[in-house]
Amino acid sequence: MDQYVKSIVPIIEVKYESFTQVEKSIADFFLTNREAVDLSAKSVSEQLFVSMAALSRFAKKCGFQGYREFVYSYKESIAESRFTEVTTSNVRKVLNIYQEIINKAYSLVDEAQMMRIVEYINGAEQVWICGKGSSGLAASEMEERFMRIGVNINSLQEADRIRMCTVFQDKNKLVIGMSLSGESEEILYLLEGAYARGAKTILFTANDKEIFKEFCTEVVLIPSIKYMYGGNIVSPQLPLLAMMDILYYYYVDEDEEKKFMYNNTIQALNDRKKQPHYWIE
Template sequence: MGYYVKSVVPVIESNYDKFTTVEKTIADFFIQNKEKSDFSVKAVSERLFVSKASLVRFAQKCGYHGYKEFIYQYEDSLIEKQESITGNTRMVLNAYQELLNKTYSLVDETQVGRIIIYLNQAERVFVCGKGSSGLSAREMELRFMRIGLRIDSLTDTDMMRMQAVFQDKKSLVVGFSISGEREDVIYLLREAYKKGAKTILFTAKSKDSFKKYCSEVVLIPSLRHLNHGNVISPQFPILIILDIIYAYYMEQNKHVREGMHDSTIRALEEAEEMHTKFLDEE
């Protein structure tokens, strides 16, 4: 369970919708394959009945200079893993481990650094999402609010559209949409960007259109091609990245922010003690 391997699979998954039918055939092969084999351009083209040129274009769409660079990293990720537990426990833990590996492959520390700058510069932060992504938005609000950030979560359609009107250059808007297709979330990001706000989208999809209204697109692992992905909470990939950003943010002015966090904990504990005392007196 202690393996962290830079894998090309999450990169393939995030670009999947860009591929042609032939390229999706290639993508499916590399996503589903778990064994070492002959991955030379000749062998794979013959195995999949695709041209060598298609393999090169596929690799380039994934962000590599060519097929050789792509396959070098792909082969490097095929590491034997010893399992000592069985049943549902192994299945769930393996799924989480695979998600951690995918996150490791996608996380961009330079990008995280830029996001920290945005958080420090913004006078007000709004984070939005619907469904399970809305729960992640609420989680971000609660965590960062405790260390002094002026942040509000939006999970209601009307609130997202109304707040879009009031954004400006001093705002930072964060949107969570695993599919990248939540119209309410996209609307807020798009309108806020027009008004000069910094905008960040957390998504499992890589689309060129996002660049038109997103200052940053943070790619998160997809559950779509994950074995037994249906038992994993869709919030988990988002929360991993949030934890990384939170750790970097806490590191700046660490003493002050830890003090704020401890103060909020004490305030909550005092409220609980007062409530308990009131009930005892009743």
């Protein structure tokens, strides 16, 4: 993992919509002026015409104790590999995006949070996972993988079914929603309704908002880049699948029973090929 660098840029990106207008101007500065030399509070406040107190509030919203700690971490990660539109090859262009997603996932993943989610899965009688469009395909993939290691999990993609599923939730259920934009009406409706009924709720999103804290037990931050929402270069599923793989590994790591169960599903598929077809005359 030495080739990856922890960066705070993805944190600024996913929290962007939760910032005030003043804080957004500060965020824009750090997202677009990465070569700036003088990042002292006095210099930045004068350049942006904001108070030093505003810089402090911005830093705290990004998870730091103050502006000084924020700038130190920012400078530490300034050497992070950055995507550039000027490339010599289409192959390199796509692979650069893949690398950026992986680097951002590394910066955003919260290992303690992964362990908490593992406990939620273990403690739930039933897990529901939902998404629409590309997020729905990622939800279906998660159902397939976790079902094979014994998790009672169902995926939902159709809008009406997502809404109707709300009434079946209770304290014994776990509901996972996937929405890169964080604006999918049906997904948020299910999470809010399930939370009100006592279920644990988790949202995978690339757009963190303060309101999510009102009805989400956990918000898992997903990396995103400017090319992603349209899916015109790489699939929007990619960052969701990357984070899902990390969660899956945490769930099965050092659990021989789960590994044994997965191997049994493979054996069951192989056994099917060996069985005689008695129904064929």
